[in-house]
Amino acid sequence: MSFARPPAADATFRVSYVLALLAGLGAAAAAAVSPLALVAGAIGWLALLTGVVWQVRGAVVFGGGVCFTAALVASAGGAGVWAVLVGGFGAVLAADLGLFGLGLDRDVDGSVATTRVELLHAVASGSVAVATAGGGYVLYRSVPAGGSTGVVALLLGGVVLVTLLR
Amino acid sequence: MRGRRLILAAGVLAVAVGLALTLAPGLVSFDLATALSVVVWLVALGGAAVAVYGRFDAPDAVESALPRAGERPTYGVPGDDLAATVATAGAGERDATARDQIRDRVRETAVATLERFQGASPRAAGTRIDDGTWTDDERAASLFTDDRRSGREGVETDFADRVERAADALAGLAGISADEAGGADDGVPSPSTAGPPATPRLGRGESRLDRTGRWRGVSGLALAATAAGILLGQSVAILAGLAGVGFAAYARAWTAPDPALAVERTVSETDPAPGERVRVTLTVTNESDRLLPDLRFCDDVPAGLAVVEGTPRHTTALRPGKRARIAYECEAVRGRHAFDSLTIATRDVSGASVRWRRVRTDESVVTCRPQYDALAPELGDLATRLTGRQDVAATGEGVAFHSVREYRRGDPVASVDWNRLAKAGDLATRRFDQPRTVRVVVVVDAREPAYATRDAEERRPAVDASVSAAAALAGGLLDAGSHVGLAALSPRDCWLDPAAGATHRRRIRDRLTTDRAFGWLPPRDRDETADAQFADLFTRLPNDAQVVCCSPFVDDAPADLVRQLLARGHDVHVTSPDVTGTETPARRLATLDRRLRLDAVRRAGATVREWRPSADPQAARTAAADLRTGGSRSDPGPAGRSASAPGGGGSSRSDADLAADGGGDA
Numbered sequence: 059m060s061f062a063r064p065p066a067a068d069a070t071f072r073v074s075y076v077l078a079l080l081a082g083l084g085a086a087a088a089a090a091v092s093p094l095a096l097v098a099g100a101i102g103w104l105a106l107l108t109g110v111v112w113q114v115r116g117a118v119v120f121g122g123g124v125c126f127t128a129a130l131v132a133s134a135g136g137a138g139v140w141a142v143l144v145g146g147f148g149a150v151l152a153a154d155l156g157l158f159g160l161g162l163d164r165d166v167d168g169s170v171a172t173t174r175v176e177l178l179h180a181v182a183s184g185s186v187a188v189a190t191a192g193g194g195y196v197l198y199r200s201v202p203a204g205g206s207t208g209v210v211a212l213l214l215g216g217v218v219l220v221t222l223l224r
Numbered sequence: 225m226r227g228r229r230l231i232l233a234a235g236v237l238a239v240a241v242g243l244a245l246t247l248a249p250g251l252v253s254f255d256l257a258t259a260l261s262v263v264v265w266l267v268a269l270g271g272a273a274v275a276v277y278g279r280f281d282a283p284d285a286v287e288s289a290l291p292r293a294g295e296r297p298t299y300g301v302p303g304d305d306l307a308a309t310v311a312t313a314g315a316g317e318r319d320a321t322a323r324d325q326i327r328d329r330v331r332e333t334a335v336a337t338l339e340r341f342q343g344a345s346p347r348a349a350g351t352r353i354d355d356g357t358w359t360d361d362e363r364a365a366s367l368f369t370d371d372r373r374s375g376r377e378g379v380e381t382d383f384a385d386r387v388e389r390a391a392d393a394l395a396g397l398a399g400i401s402a403d404e405a406g407g408a409d410d411g412v413p414s415p416s417t418a419g420p421p422a423t424p425r426l427g428r429g430e431s432r433l434d435r436t437g438r439w440r441g442v443s444g445l446a447l448a449a450t451a452a453g454i455l456l457g458q459s460v461a462i463l464a465g466l467a468g469v470g471f472a473a474y475a476r477a478w479t480a481p482d483p484a485l486a487v488e489r490t491v492s493e494t495d496p497a498p499g500e501r502v503r504v505t506l507t508v509t510n511e512s513d514r515l516l517p518d519l520r521f522c523d524d525v526p527a528g529l530a531v532v533e534g535t536p537r538h539t540t541a542l543r544p545g546k547r548a549r550i551a552y553e554c555e556a557v558r559g560r561h562a563f564d565s566l567t568i569a570t571r572d573v574s575g576a577s578v579r580w581r582r583v584r585t586d587e588s589v590v591t592c593r594p595q596y597d598a599l600a601p602e603l604g605d606l607a608t609r610l611t612g613r614q615d616v617a618a619t620g621e622g623v624a625f626h627s628v629r630e631y632r633r634g635d636p637v638a639s640v641d642w643n644r645l646a647k648a649g650d651l652a653t654r655r656f657d658q659p660r661t662v663r664v665v666v667v668v669d670a671r672e673p674a675y676a677t678r679d680a681e682e683r684r685p686a687v688d689a690s691v692s693a694a695a696a697l698a699g700g701l702l703d704a705g706s707h708v709g710l711a712a713l714s715p716r717d718c719w720l721d722p723a724a725g726a727t728h729r730r731r732i733r734d735r736l737t738t739d740r741a742f743g744w745l746p747p748r749d750r751d752e753t754a755d756a757q758f759a760d761l762f763t764r765l766p767n768d769a770q771v772v773c774c775s776p777f778v779d780d781a782p783a784d785l786v787r788q789l790l791a792r793g794h795d796v797h798v799t800s801p802d803v804t805g806t807e808t809p810a811r812r813l814a815t816l817d818r819r820l821r822l823d824a825v826r827r828a829g830a831t832v833r834e835w836r837p838s839a840d841p842q843a844a845r846t847a848a849a850d851l852r853t854g855g856s857r858s859d860p861g862p863a864g865r866s867a868s869a870p871g872g873g874g875s876s877r878s879d880a881d882l883a884a885d886g887g888g889d890a
Contacts, residue, residue, distance in 0.1 A: 126445060126464065130452050133461035146449065146464025150442065150471055157438060158575060165290040165520050165569075167535040175541040178517050182573045183474075190470025194463050 070168035073176045074159030075110040078118070078152045082106040082125055085148030089128040092135030098128035102149065110156050113163060122153025139195060147187040154183050290522040291567055294531030294552070296683040297745055299675050302778045302804045303814030310384045310810070323383055330387060331368055333813060334358065334394055336820045341397050359397075364389035388809040395812035398819060402806050426582040428565045431482070433579045436571070439475035442468050475576035482579055483512035487566055489523070491588045496556035498594045501532065504554065504563065509547035516542040518571035524582075526561035528744030529554040529590070530683075556592040558688060560738035563588040593737050596692060600700030601772060601797050602831060626655045662706045663722040663766055666694045666732075668742065669775030669782055670714035671754065675746040676778045678803040686776035687742060689801035693774045693835040695736045697799060701772075702729050709769070712741035713757050713785065719764055754781040758788060770795040774835070776803050777821045778814065786825040796830040798822065 086099025105121030108114060129137075129145025137145070158179050162172050306326070313322045331353060338349035338358060352358040356365035367386040395401065426432060449465025485508055492503035506523050510516055523536035534552030542548055564587040571578045628641055631651035641652040668690050675685040694710070701708045702724060709722035710732050718741035720732060736742060765771070771794050775782040782798075789796045800822060804815040826832045 126449075126467070129464045130449060130461050133453070133458045133464065134456045137460065139460055139463060142460050142464050143466075146445075146467040147470075150445070150467040154438075154471070161438075161575070162539060165522075166537045166539045169535060170538055172539055175518055175539055178541045179573065179575065182517070183471075186470055186474045187467065190466050191463075194466040198459070198463055 070163055072159040072162060073173050074155045074162070074180065077176075077180050078110060078155035078159065079103070079106060081148045081155060082121060082152035085125040085145045085152060086128060088141040088144035088148065089125070089132035089137065091132045091137040091141060095128045095132035095135055095137070098124055098131055099145075102126075102128055106152055106156055110159060113160060115157065115160055118156035118160065119153055122149045122156070125149035125152060139198060143191045143195060147191050151183055151187055155180055290520055290537050290569060291524070293522050293525040293536045293567075294529070294554070296530050297527055297675075298680065299677040299683060299685045299746075301678065301680050301811060302676050302776075302818070303808065303811035304680075306813065307808060307810035310387050313383060315379055315381050315383060317379060320380070323380060326387060327367060330390055330394075330813070333817055333820065334368070334390070336824075337394050337397050337816060340820060340823055359390075359393040361389055361393050364393040391809035391813040395806075395809070395816050398816050400806060400812050400815050400819075402812070426567070426580055428582050428584045431579060431581040433480060433577060436576060436578050439471060439574065439576050442475070443472035444468065446472070471574075475574050478572035478574065478577070480570050480572045480577040480579035481512070481514060481516060482581075483510055483514065483516055483519075483570060485509065485568065485583065486511050487583055487585045489563055489566075489585055489588050491563065491590055493556075494588075494590055496590065496592055498556055498558065498592055500556045500592075501553045502529075502556055502590055503551060504536070504588075505549065505551045506536075506566070507547055507549045508542075508566075508568075510542040510544055513544050515544065516570055517573040518575065519548070520569040520571070521548075522567045523550075523552075523563065524565040524567060525554065526559075526563065526590075526744075528557050528559050529561050530557075554590075556590065557744075558592055558594050558691065558737055559743060561590045561592070563590070591738065593733065594692070594695075596695040596699055596733070598699035598703050599696040600704050601697055601799065601833065628652045628654055663709070663769040664701050664706045664772055665709040665711055665722060665765055665769045666698050666701075666772045666774065667711045667713055667761065667785075668694045668736075669773070670712045670716070670718075670741050670747070671757070671781065672746040672748075673779045673781070674713075674776055676776060676803050678805050685744070685746075686778070686801050686803040688744075689803070689835060690774040690776065690799075691736050691742050693799045693801060694772070695733055697772055697774070698732050698736075699729065702732075708732065710735055711761055711764070712739070713754075713761065713775070713782075714741045715747045715757070716741040716743075717760075718742070721764075722766065722769060754784070758785055761785075762788075762792065765789075765794070767793070770797065772797045772799060773830075774799045774801075776801050777818050778803065780821065783821045783825050786830050787828050790829050796825075798825055798830050798832045799835045800832065801835040 082103045086096075086103045089099045090096040102121045102124030105117045105124060107121075109117030109119075109121055126146055126149035129142050129149060132145055133142045158176065162176070166172065306329070309322070310326055313319045313326060334353050335346060335349045338344040338352060339346060342349075344352065349358075353368045356362070356369045359365050363382075363386050367390040446465035446468030449468065450462050453459055453461035453465070488507045488509075490505045492505075493500065496502050504523065504525075508519075508521055510519075518539065519542050520537070520539040522538075525531060525536050531552050532555045534550065536550070536552050538548060538550045540548045564585060566583045566585055568581045568583055569578050570581075628644070629652065631640060631653045635653040639653050639655070641654045644650055644652045668687070670687050670690070674687050674690065677683060677685055698708045698710065705724070707722040707724045708728070710718065710720040712718035716739075718735060718739045720728075720735060741747075771789050773782060773786060773789075773796060775798070777783065777798075777800050786796050786798060800818075802818070804818050805811040806815055822832050
């Protein structure tokens with residue numbers, strides 16, 4: 059009888075990681091309208107890559123946050139509506155999908171087929187992103203020029219308050 | 225709560241600013257003052273990002289992970305606790321007490337070592353330690369001398385290094401080196417490959433709904449983007465913040481489902497041999513009428529069983545009526561292993577909430593009963609008054625002549641030495657050896673400290689080796705005609721009165737195999753002291769019983785027990801599996817400590833045998849067969865030595881795993 063050692067954890071390829079990196083890449087690319095935004099996006103994407111390769115949750119969250127910041131920086135550099143939307147939503151999606159993959163790595167071994175549950179999560183999150191971004195875009199285009207900042211701020215504030223007061 | 229209020233205030237502010245800007249779009253212009261405000265705000269944004277990170281990351285950590293099933297518990301290697309204590313002791317005055325405690329512990333060993341291996345008296349040993357002449361290594365000696373402190377009062381530098389040097393110097397006095405066991409001196413205890421398995425936090429049948437917190441802080445992104453957009457005068461920036469709003473609402477839209485699940489488990493073998501693989505198949509069926517977007521489950525694999533193929537953890541999305549099936553294989557080891565529960569986690573599609581359930585299942589029991597050789601130790605003279613089969617220092621009716629003594633009134637006429645009376649005219653009585661029945665209680669050390677191991681990766685505790693020794697010795701003693709009892713030195717009670725017979729033999733082996741006192745998880749009751757366990761044992765132990773104590777001797781309690789047993793008049797025989805290592809100075813010191821303890825009990829009057837735990841019982845049986853048949857092994861070495869069972873009808877029993885300790889018996 060040989061006393062068995064526990065199976066070693068292997069690096070696992072997951073659909074979530076690929077989708078997270080694609081979302082992060084999209085966010086970084088969309089924000090690349092100014093050098094500063096480009097640098098921020100690149101740093102964010104590299105942090106995401108580091109997070110999913112080395113299984114570091116903090117790096118994934120940091121990467122998503124930096125990509126989101128890149129979208130804000132890009133907006134100051136004259137980025138278009140779609141660029142900002144793709145940047146902002148792509149950053150959050152990248153962090154979400156990356157963290158979901160890391161959670162799976164923590165809970166199950168690499169040999170378990172998880173593609174179905176990963177795709178389901180990705181489709182649900184993507185749908186939320188598309189619906190919210192689309193609604194925001196429609197709202198943004200429907201308000202008169204010059205007053206859109208106030209309207210959208212009003213909208214956001216209201217939503218946040220409603221969320222907090224639930 | 226404070227963060228929530230801050231966000232609430234920010235939301236109110238956003239509403240106010242939004243109203244103002246809606247009524248007066250040109251209220252904020254982009255000038256130098258605004259640019260400075262942007263810089264300040266971006267710094268604030270960085271702070272917000274850090275706060276978001278903390279809120280985003282922390283709650284969804286290990287505590288919400290599935291249990292790490294299928295791995296045997298992690299046991300400590302003797303000496304590693306000292307190494308860890310030394311590593312945490314700093315050089316400052318604040319840690320002076322901790323350093324002194326460590327120093328006292330090492331000094332105690334140093335005194336005993338000089339006494340034992342250099343023949344020094346306790347006083348002389350203390351003097352040599354105090355003046356630093358006990359070793360040529362000045363750094364090792366400086367651990368105990370006054371010149372150890374340099375510079376400021378209470379500050380002591382290089383403490384860990386000097387402890388290691390002292391440990392090495394002491395081990396060297398006892399002839400213990402890193403090469404003895406072939407270990408490499410890397411100075412670093414081998415880390416365990418994984419942490420201890422997470423014990424499911426729920427009792428069987430319980431459930432709990434948790435927020436994972438993975439989306440917490442995402443609404444802060446919306447506020448940050450809104451504020452940035454306002455300050456920059458770029459309304460488009462606010463659109464990025466919609467991501468925060470959308471996903472914050474998404475996270476609150478659902479809660480984790482509480483589905484009806486049917487669980488079915490089958491095991492391929494319920495009575496496997498040690499090392500045999502047992503295949504476990506688990507089927508989980510979604511009997512509810514809704515989709516489970518994220519179902520994760522983990523079979524509660526009993527402690528001791530290691531999964532060697534497949535995995536007991538699984539995740540899937542499960543539609544109504546569908547089922548998920550997993551299979552994995554465990555390697556059987558001694559014990560009764562009951563599969564009776566399953567840990568399930570269901571999450572909503574966003575992952576914001578998770579519902580934990582510990583589901584009872586039908587019990588599937590796997591019982592692994594190793595076969596043990598029968599090995600008999602040399603026994604002492606303490607015996608009952610019952611005639612039996614074992615030669616002890618008792619006289620009476622028998623066959624073998626013992627001695628002659630002066631006749632006393634009442635001696636049987638048949639025992640009178642008539643020849644002597646005829647020759648010398650003296651009335652004398654002949655005495656004969658009288659075989660007696662010997663009672664032996666086998667005590668297995670199953671306290672928490674005895675759950676130590678030599679190899680942190682192998683994860684076989686010393687208790688398992690002690691159980692193997694106890695089973696083999698009990699079998700040999702029963703073969704020799706002794707009445708054998710069983711006791712566990714543990715907070716978990718286990719006691720069998722001394723008896724004989726085939727039924728009792730099965731009872732003993734069954735207890736050693738299945739009793740929870742000898743399970744693979746250490747006892748958790750730290751309140752019950754060793755003294756209380758000793759008292760229980762003394763209460764039950766018959767006065768005329770000899771004791772076989774199976775213990776790794778990795779702490780002082782077994783030595784105390786042996787001394788107290790000897791003081792109460794019991795013959796005591798120690799059988800000790802060695803789980804100490806020599807890879808690091810601290811482990812070598814632990815090896816030395818163990819030798820000193822065994823030496824102390826030997827000098828107190830106990831017989832001591834080293835038990836060589838064999839990783840492969842089949843190999844041990846082969847070696848035993850070689851010894852029985854006078855096989856080709858010319859030098860059985862320290863792990864091969866035959867012993868005759870006293871009074872055992874001359875039968876010679878193998879003793880492949882029982883070897884005399886280097887110091888010999890007292």
